[in-house]
Amino acid sequence: MYEGVVQDLIDELGRLPGVGPKSAQRIAFHLLQAEPADVRRLAEVLIEVKDKVKFCSICFNVAEDDQCRICRDPRRDPSVLCVVEEYKDVVAIERTREFRGRYHVLGGAISPIDGIGPEQLHIRELLTRLGDGAVTEVILATDPNLEGEATATYLTRMLGPLGLRVTRLASGLPVGGDLEYADEVTLGRAFVGRQAAT
Template sequence: MYEGAVQELIDELGRLPGIGPKSAQRIAFHILDADAEDMTRLAASIQQAKEKVRFCEICFNISEQETCGICRDERRDTSQICIVEESKDVLAIERTRAFNGKYHVLGGSINPIAGIGPEQLHIRELVARLGDSSITELILATDPNLEGEATAIYLVRQLSPLGIKITRLASGLPVGGDLEYADEVTLARAFEGRRNTIAPSSSRG
């Protein structure tokens, strides 16, 4: 344990995702050893991002305006909506250049252990968007892990009655992985091989 500000910095860094105690300590000492002007710019960048960045009013991707650049782009295909968990997934898919439609960012995935249910996600807003008759396909691009699969199954059950074609990215994506870590070729092939989804039949007592 260190004293005062140093330990507080380590503790705060340790709260970041993927940063363990040793990594937090290493980053903290890097900050202390770095040039003061560089760290001032870093702090200013963090503060500026928190002040300026918001969520798009349509798709909930990150944006500095009321709507994001993708939603404003009139060249995009409005007949397809790709449903992802987080904004970082939008970036991963955009790098593939395999998709030219619109997006909808759920803001996470269904995870009862973490207290995240459908009500905490942007599903209601998605349903509202589907009133647009130009939408002909929904592409489920949730992560291929337990939470992502549970979210996809829930969405299929809720959205199938609307009569819109629902597809799921192909199984070229590794099971248990995260979309953001998939390489461009794998993601592009997953789009090419996406399949129709079928709503699970409800069990009868």
């Protein structure tokens, strides 16, 4: 559609998750109009992030060192482990400021359609971590969708024999939502997880 390098830029931006053709074009033209120093700074940061960022050797969260800041933090409770699908889930939970334990990032969810089974996830490493007896509770914080539920069910079966307390994040109706728009699964979960009114 456009000449040479401009189309190449649009194509590359369009490969990013959540960026469609129109967004890719909008970003490309923004970059064309930006100051050269700003574009250079963006390019340098992209290269630096690929050079410096790796995954934590303990929990598989993103890190610039061998261990992430959460695994290095002695104030975190080592007896509670929150299992999440992706490192972006760690950020979401940390924003709540409610959880003071540690994490384990699976690297995805079980999805036979996509060819992802338990062996493609960091489940073996999770079981190794639990082997030392320091963890007493595992919180399964996988997404409340088909893949997340399958992963949570699989992990519950795997962890059951270890004698740990295995819990699942509560799910239900969002604040500000209308009952008429809730799907059956969400509404059913809300009934199951109901609490005493205060």
